[in-house]
Amino acid sequence: MGPRSLPRRMLRAARIESEFFEEVEAEPRSIGQAFVVVLLTCLAGSLGSWLVGRPPFVVATDFLEPLVLWIAGGAFTYMVGATFLRGPETVTSYAEVLRTTGFAWAPGLLRLAIVIPPYSLGFGLTVLGDLWVLVAGIVAVRQALDFTTWRAIGTFGASYALLSLTFEGLLLGLVSLRF
Helix, strand or coil, rough: CCCCCCCHHHHHHHHHHHHHHHHHHHHHHHHHHHHHHHHHHHHHHHHHHHHHCCHHHHHHHHHHHHHHHHHHHHHHHHHHHHHCCCCCCCCCCCCHHHHHHHHHCCHHHHHHHHCCCHHHHHHHHHHHHHHHHHHHHHHHHHHHHCCCCCCHHHHHHHHHHHHHHHHHHHHHHHHHHHC
């Protein structure tokens, strides 16, 4: 397994190695691997939901959620971080944000743990994986935007708020079309 192999890179991302996120930030070819990491997380979540008997809508949502959060969340993170909260050393692109945050989804493979009995243990491991993704995401944003940790947390929080408001607006718009 070479230093650029996907399993090794996923392990380094899961260990939240700052220098790893710097490497993928600077390597345009790593976008394909970042996409595969997000796709594997999508598959882990939806397979886990399907195996525990959740309804098809939930299985589909568990598949799409990481992908949508990666693409749309990355866009908001780029907009907030590269403009409003820009630091003196911030030089970045949307692609750099996508590369780093894509690998931050590596701990999301724990979403498959939902199948581990008892349910509380499997669910707990899934929550742990999601929190791990959150921490890895903050480090990925910090490295992609050349920020302090606090500025990365602020960017992450503001981006999440904007993403939530956007989705709520879209959902309200869709609901109002039905009536």
